[in-house]
Amino acid sequence: MRWSQYYLYTTREVPKDAEVISHQLMTRAGMIKKLAAGIYTYTPFGFRSISKMMAIVRRELDRAGAMELSMPAVQPAELWQESGRWQEYGKELLRMRDRHDRDFCFGPTHEEVITDMVRHDVRSYKQLPINLYQIQVKFRDEIRPRFGLMRGREFLMKDAYSFHADGASLDATYQDMRDAYCRIFEACGLDYTVVEADSGTIGGSSSHEFMVLAQTGESAIVRCDESGYAANTEKAEAGELPAPPPGPASEETPDQPQQVATPGLTTVEEVAEFLGVEPSQMLKTMIYTSEQEELVAVAIRGDREINEVKLANHLDVKHLALASEGEVTGATGAPVGFAGPVGLTKVSRLIADHSVRSMSRFVCGANAADAHLTGVEWGRDAEPTEWADLLLVGEGDPCPSSGKPMTLSRGIEVGHIFKLGDKYSKSMGCQFLNDKGQGNPMIMGCYGLGIGRTVAAAIEQGNDADGIIWPRPLAPFEVLLIALNPQDDEVRQAAEALYGELQERGVEVLYDDRKERPGVKFKDADLIGVPVRLVVGKRGLTEGKIEFSLRANPRERHSVDVADAAAKVGELLE
């Protein structure tokens, strides 16, 4: 490809709305153009990387026995009503009407469509298992699209769905897909980790996420080097936390709680400081509401935070919110900031996190304005209706397996695999007949992988002050051939000859034949990050030499005889 005729326009300036490095570099390198919030065009240059990513995905999934198909982007509401998600999915689902006033949506995912297809075609256990995938444009109307391709509204995703007669078959395919994903991300040269994850609105039991480690990642994960345990903090569990020391004992009334005045002190930190105790000796009581419209109280240690994903799962609700001021006052008889478990009768449930089980003589709100209680004991003064794991796990918490401290880091979620079970097959009547002639819902798995996001993640991991450093498998071109002074006959002829030779060899080469100054060409070369750089210039040519270097190691430059250059490139690309 001759750059002088190619659709590739770089910019020197960083667009003002690009915050993360991958977004800045993809924009500056002319790979993507924004059309609207979270909606991008891939330019020919950008699309080459996207295509390479798709090719890797296809290769590995085909190898894992999955079959590619293509489903509609626009889907009728009926299917979503059947699965229940027309109600559940909320505003992220882009809904629309056709000319006959029929409801449709732009698919954010395709469980309904694939299940609908399979239930019509598959009758017998003899036809199972089946594993189908597509690479498709999806649309999710995110609250706040940002970070370029990392969190767009319209995006390219590979999604696969498997159908099974039993759990063992699902387990086998799940493992195959997990292995395929590992091969895919390894092929992309990414530093990634597999973590246990919450299954979210898709539903189902087991699930794993593939995280590319990057400080700009939007997901938090904890890991234990000792045991290998790794999980998204939405899902992560911790071993038992060390018990905090008992709070101060009351001299006059050692066998009952004592009410103390805490005027205007509503936060754990304020009360702890005022009373001279540690936040870990306090009990925090939060009032939540959900679509079930009942108020529940949740108790957690004062220095810790509630994991709302765990709480929503425990309550089996879709949407959770902290209760309003009015609801809190109605439930506790006090303003926000003074809730506690003692005498809390107006909520239906008091759910206590395991972190508060070992607490003794703790401090909590008194359910009265400007007052807290000290010296409170479980059993004697209050009793939760249930215990649960609601802890948001943090840095240094003990690993649930080894007990060693875990580390917290950030990751970009590039893949997510689920064991769905029969959630969709049951609600949508996707059944098969077993060997005894009985009808059963199929067992399903589903497997997502963000194409654009993975390419962006590769840039997050591969860049320097001058631009992108592509992992070779995702690079738009393998070789950048620069004719430094194309107006010089000798230089041009040598570069043209080499260009032809590289093409003969099947090398993906971008030939910079533009009438630009050397400085511009070098800067652009660094920016677009093509792995191998060849420079034909007057200086070297007088000695019959061509210079080559690798983008990953820009300072190391080598000379090679003109005649050997193409062979040398072939060698480098081996």
Add this chain to the structure above:
RNA sequence: CGGGGCGUGGCGCAGUCUGGUAGCGCACCUGCUUUGGGAGCAGGGGGUCCCCAGUUCGAAUCUGGGCGCCCCGACCA
């Protein structure tokens, strides 16, 4: 959905407070010089100042309404 900010040549911005014929840098076109790390000089093209309505002799600028975009938050009792 709350709070804040911004819409002015392709991109980044000034001008708006205090109304008076729209400017700068980059990019683009022409010419000359330059040519191994984003060149210099000279000349040139390109803008419904987001949209609608209003105030005014006169609106990018003031008023009202709308649209779009960006950032923060939507959570620790």
